[in-house]
Amino acid sequence: MAVAVVAGVFGSMLGVGGGIVMVPMLSLAFGAPIKVAIATSIVCVIATSSMAQTTFVSRGMTNIRLGMLLEVATCVGAVAGGVTAVLIDGRVLQFCFAAVLVYVAWQMNRRGGDVAPVRTGALEACYYDPAVGHDVEYGVRRTRLGFVLSLGAGNVSGLLGVGGGAFKVPIMNLLMGVPFKAAIATSNLMIGITAATGATIFYGRGYMDPHYAVPAALGILAGARLGPRLAVRLSARVLGIIFQVVLLVFAVLMVVTGLGQ
Amino acid sequence: MNAGLEQRPPARTHVMDPIERTVRWILLCGIAVSVALMAAGLVLGVARGAALPRGVVPLAEIPRGLAALRPAAYLSLGLIVLIGTPFVRVAGSLVVFVRARDRRYVLVTASVLLVMCVSVLLGRA
Numbered sequence: 001m002a003v004a005v006v007a008g009v010f011g012s013m014l015g016v017g018g019g020i021v022m023v024p025m026l027s028l029a030f031g032a033p034i035k036v037a038i039a040t041s042i043v044c045v046i047a048t049s050s051m052a053q054t055t056f057v058s059r060g061m062t063n064i065r066l067g068m069l070l071e072v073a074t075c076v077g078a079v080a081g082g083v084t085a086v087l088i089d090g091r092v093l094q095f096c097f098a099a100v101l102v103y104v105a106w107q108m109n110r111r112g113g114d115v116a117p118v119r120t121g122a123l124e125a126c127y128y129d130p131a132v133g134h135d136v137e138y139g140v141r142r143t144r145l146g147f148v149l150s151l152g153a154g155n156v157s158g159l160l161g162v163g164g165g166a167f168k169v170p171i172m173n174l175l176m177g178v179p180f181k182a183a184i185a186t187s188n189l190m191i192g193i194t195a196a197t198g199a200t201i202f203y204g205r206g207y208m209d210p211h212y213a214v215p216a217a218l219g220i221l222a223g224a225r226l227g228p229r230l231a232v233r234l235s236a237r238v239l240g241i242i243f244q245v246v247l248l249v250f251a252v253l254m255v256v257t258g259l260g261q
Numbered sequence: 262m263n264a265g266l267e268q269r270p271p272a273r274t275h276v277m278d279p280i281e282r283t284v285r286w287i288l289l290c291g292i293a294v295s296v297a298l299m300a301a302g303l304v305l306g307v308a309r310g311a312a313l314p315r316g317v318v319p320l321a322e323i324p325r326g327l328a329a330l331r332p333a334a335y336l337s338l339g340l341i342v343l344i345g346t347p348f349v350r351v352a353g354s355l356v357v358f359v360r361a362r363d364r365r366y367v368l369v370t371a372s373v374l375l376v377m378c379v380s381v382l383l384g385r386a
Contacts, residue, residue, distance in 0.1 A: 041339065044325040050288045050346050055287045060275035064284065064354060068369050075376035079383070128275055196347035196378045201384030203317060203344060210336040214299050217343060221292065 001219040008259035012052035013231045014164030014243050015184035017191045019047035020250050042195045042211040047217045049192025051224035055192035060127040063182055067189040070150045077154025084201050101251035104170045105244040113238035114180045130234040135181020141177040164191045166250055170253035180236040280357040285354045291346030295339045302335030
């Protein structure tokens with residue numbers, strides 16, 4: 001449960017679900033069967049998203065319209081994941097995934113600070129950032145490209161069962177010009193939707209185990225109250241650095257999982 | 262941890278639009294109900310001296326389990342409410358978009374809800 005609290009803080013602070021960490025942790029450290037571990041991790045993602053959104057939405061940091069638009073692509077991509085599974089070997093995909101994570105971390109590092117918000121007339125939004133002390137107004141760029149890439153990201157994450165948020169945040173931030181904090185909040189909204197779909201299927205198939213899921217969910221709910229508050233107050237630069245480190249950890253875990261198969 | 266953070270100026274209040282209010286309200290209700298159910302399940306489990314159950318109760322058997330005060334039924338329903346909350350949240354935002362006559366996002370949100378339902382149905386097979 002303590003692990004779940006920590007996972008809740010980090011996941012909700014960075015807009016990622018953390019399935020890539022939770023699944024091996026549950027199965028190796030707590031001895032959960034792999035399907036049960038995945039099911040538990042999905043429940044954790046939902047808990048993270050629901051709890052974190054109560055804060056992000058009230059601060060106006062979540063771009064709900066943008067989230068729903070990209071979610072269409074992500075959902076369709078995820079459903080099509082089964083098709084890709086036939087075409088590409090899972091291990092090759094895991095290594096590619098790891099490589100992309102490293103590339104994204106490098107790109108974010110090279111960029112240094114946050115993107116400069118530009119008003120574009122598309123999906124504009126505004127939130128107050130206490131770390132900079134003024135309102136941040138921004139518009140979204142390259143909506144089409146973002147949509148297509150979300151399709152791909154959804155496809156890969158549907159296939160590997162992980163990696164939703166780790167791609168969504170950089171796609172929105174680096175390509176679409178969404179400020180880092182808004183990208184985190186919007187990604188957090190989206191991962192909850194994707195996870196709810198998966199969780200329903202796992203529940204129906206009987207992989208949900210209250211022995212793991214209930215303590216994990218309660219722990220996450222507690223942790224996810226703190227994470228968004230940190231995300232709101234920390235500077236985008238610090239958040240960005242933490243995010244890059246997490247991406248690299250994800251990449252390493254992905255390679256380890258790939259080699260272990 | 263909070264001591265250092267409280268030095269900063271207090272957060273200004275953001276004026277929520279109807280969709281933000283709706284989403285937040287749905288989430289708060291969903292979380293409250295699911296936590297209450299899971300807590301009830303845990304309390305019942307302790308009261309009966311039983312360990313946490315290892316499997317969930319199928320949807321059809323939950324009403325009977327609730328009536329019989331079975332911890333597993335309360336824990337399962339708590340998880341179902343938690344899992345169901347994002348569905349309700351999407352449906353809620355759809356209603357707000359319909360009311361606002363925001364055609365584009367009625368279409369977008371309806372597609373999300375549709376794909377969610379379709380993939381659940383596909384997954385059952």
